[in-house]
Amino acid sequence: MQVPAPFEYARAATVDEAIGLLERLGPEARLVAGGHSLLPMMKLRLATPEHLIDINPLESELGYIRDEGGEIHIGALTRHREVLDSELLAERFPIIRDAELLIADPPVRNRGTVGGALCQADPSEDLSAVFAALGARAVIRGRDGERDIDMVEFHQGPYETAVGDAEMLVEVRVPVREHHGSAYEKVKRRTGDWATAAAGAALWLDGPNIAAAGIALSAVNPHGVRSTRAEEAVIGGPPSEEAFAEAARLAAEDCDPIGDQRGPADYKRHLARELTQRALRGATERALAT
Amino acid sequence: MQITITLNGEPATAEAEPRTLLVHFLRDNLGLTGTHWGCDTSNCGACVVLVDGEPVKSCTMLAAMAEGHEVRTVEGLERDGKLDPVQQGFVEEHGLQCGFCTPAMLLVARELLDRNPDPTREEIKVAISGQICRCTGYTNIINSIRWAAEHGEEVTA
Numbered sequence: 135m136q137v138p139a140p141f142e143y144a145r146a147a148t149v150d151e152a153i154g155l156l157e158r159l160g161p162e163a164r165l166v167a168g169g170h171s172l173l174p175m176m177k178l179r180l181a182t183p184e185h186l187i188d189i190n191p192l193e194s195e196l197g198y199i200r201d202e203g204g205e206i207h208i209g210a211l212t213r214h215r216e217v218l219d220s221e222l223l224a225e226r227f228p229i230i231r232d233a234e235l236l237i238a239d240p241p242v243r244n245r246g247t248v249g250g251a252l253c254q255a256d257p258s259e260d261l262s263a264v265f266a267a268l269g270a271r272a273v274i275r276g277r278d279g280e281r282d283i284d285m286v287e288f289h290q291g292p293y294e295t296a297v298g299d300a301e302m303l304v305e306v307r308v309p310v311r312e313h314h315g316s317a318y319e320k321v322k323r324r325t326g327d328w329a330t331a332a333a334g335a336a337l338w339l340d341g342p343n344i345a346a347a348g349i350a351l352s353a354v355n356p357h358g359v360r361s362t363r364a365e366e367a368v369i370g371g372p373p374s375e376e377a378f379a380e381a382a383r384l385a386a387e388d389c390d391p392i393g394d395q396r397g398p399a400d401y402k403r404h405l406a407r408e409l410t411q412r413a414l415r416g417a418t419e420r421a422l423a424t
Numbered sequence: 425m426q427i428t429i430t431l432n433g434e435p436a437t438a439e440a441e442p443r444t445l446l447v448h449f450l451r452d453n454l455g456l457t458g459t460h461w462g463c464d465t466s467n468c469g470a471c472v473v474l475v476d477g478e479p480v481k482s483c484t485m486l487a488a489m490a491e492g493h494e495v496r497t498v499e500g501l502e503r504d505g506k507l508d509p510v511q512q513g514f515v516e517e518h519g520l521q522c523g524f525c526t527p528a529m530l531l532v533a534r535e536l537l538d539r540n541p542d543p544t545r546e547e548i549k550v551a552i553s554g555q556i557c558r559c560t561g562y563t564n565i566i567n568s569i570r571w572a573a574e575h576g577e578e579v580t581a
Contacts, residue, residue: 135448136464143425143442143488166486173445173484174466186442190489215478239554241472241479241532325553326467 138176145188149196149304152189153277157300159185165302166190167211168245170238171254189302196249196304199223208306210249214238217248227268227308228420229316229334233260236318239326249303257292258328258353264318265306266360267334267348272296273305282307291357311346313339315421319409320352323396329353330396331405333385335413339421342372349381349414353396354389354406361385364410373418382411429490431456432500440487446480447471449487450497458498458527469555472528473497479532479554498527501534509576510534510569519568521559528555533569542573 144159146152156163163185166172175181189196189211196211199220206226208217217223218234237243237251237260251261252272265272266285273282274297285306288296297303320332329352336348347368350359364385368377386407393399427444428437431454438453450459450473459482462470466484473482474496501508510533513519520526529552536543536551543551548566557565 137445137448138443140441140443143486145488166489169486169489170466170481170484173486176443177464186486188486188489239469240551241469241481241554242466242484244475244478245480245485 136177138173139179139182141176141183142185143188144185145191147191149192149275149302152187152192152302153275153300155185155187156302157277159187161299163187165253167247167250168213169250170242170246171250171256202307204310206308206310208248208308210247210252210303210305212248214243214246214248214251215240218243226310227314227316227336229264229267229318229336229417232316232318232416233264233320233332233334236260236320236322236329242326248306252288252306253295253297253303255289255291255293255295256328257356258332260318260320260329260332260352262289263332263334263350263352263359265308266350267316267336268308269336269346269348270306270308272303273307274298274301275304276301280304286360289357289359311338313345313421313424315339315417315419315424316348317413317416317420319412319416321405321409328396331391331402331409333406333409333413335410335417337368337373337414337417337421339373343370344368344373344377349385349410351385351389351406351410354391354402356390356392361388361410363388368414373414373421378411378414378418381414382407385410425488427487427491429487429492430494432496433494442486442488444487446473446475446482446485446487446490446495449490450482450495453487456497456499460524460527462524467556468525469532470525470528472531472555474531474535477535477538479528479535481554496531498530501530508534509572510537513568513570513572513575514565516575517564517568517571519560519565520557525555525557525559529557529565533572536569537573537576541576543569545570 164183196209316336332352364381367381391402462468
């Protein structure tokens with residue numbers, strides 16, 4: 135029977151209370167939201183926090199998807215299911231529904247949260263790549279106020295983020311720009327498994343040309359999900375198979391997969407290339423349809 | 425700590441350690457063993473219960489997190505001595521062999537039919553994709569849920 139090691143349990147009813155508890159209890163305290171990453175790690179004793187601060191009571195404060203004009207704001211306690219079901223997100227950023235449909239399984243999506251997934255920072259996690267491709271920013275709150283940072287800076291390594299002691303991720307802000315198309319392509323062995331490899335692409339058109347692009351991969355890098363060289367290969371010109379092939383080649387060259395039970399490294403590198411190309415095609419089709 | 429939940433419509437309270445998982449709280453502290461405890465790793469889905477109406481893997485939720493919430497288990501499906509249509513469907517269409525995955529399958533089916541009374545076979549497959557059945561090959565489970573969709577009104581009438 136797998137059960138977590140003993141811990142002290144506390145509930146936070148507001149963000150300020152959660153931050154206050156983190157401050158008072160120190161570095162051996164952890165926040166828990168949906169718990170679908172942290173609790174399995176606690177059961178395996180890979181994580182043994184002395185204090186667990188349950189932030190599920192914050193759902194009314196941090197569970198939302200809001201259209202703020204030039205940006206869509208997603209609260210950290212928004213569940214995967216709400217993200218998947220959001221017509222607003224599906225319409226503005228189709229990459230998000232693509233990815234959510236393939237995250238875990240329906241009961242897990244009912245509990246798991248956006249903030250929890252991002253803060254777990256698993257190298258095979260999908261939303262980190264999605265938000266990096268979209269050029270989103272993460273809003274982190276501490277006692278002295280809020281700061282917002284680029285998703286690329288948010289990720290500092292496997293299971294490490296820019297969220298400091300006594301701070302918490304409260305929101306993700308995704309900029310809205312016109313003539314956008316995006317797509318996410320993922321290979322996984324079965325429902326519920328992590329990605330063997332995945333690639334997300336977001337494009338913004340200006341007339342016939344690609345004005346901006348975001349290309350980010352999952353499960354093929356220990357750290358850093360965005361492929362800047364691949365993005366540069368498609369920016370400035372019209373969408374074309376040649377440009378996409380070159381971007382895919384660069385994305386595969388820049389990634390650093392490890393061989394494991396999901397496949398050898400060269401297979402994952404092959405997937406990185408193929409999936410990047412497919413994501414770029416899908417993103418273009420959608421951008422042209424807007 | 426003392427934990428109080430609404431269990432199948434009735435308040436239920438027990439003492440448990442903070443680290444107690446909801447599946448063990450239901451089975452060991454509250455004595456309702458219809459919720460099955462399977463893989464322990466949130467993969468098999470045998471432990472699914474409805475929390476505030478939504479399917480949740482109870483091995484990956486602390487009992488403390490359910491404080492004040494509504495939990496529905498397989499024991500709460502039968503009403504006034506009559507099986508729920510999804511239960512009747514599993515009888516009619518032979519939706520189980522060993523029965524280990526069945527309580528969770530029934531609850532997921534109930535939640536699906538509550539929000540989508542006439543699901544396609546494809547929609548059913550997605551809904552049960554967080555559950556593993558090693559006996560039936562899933563076909564009879566899908567048939568059972570379709571049976572409940574088609575005969576639900578007769579059964580509840």
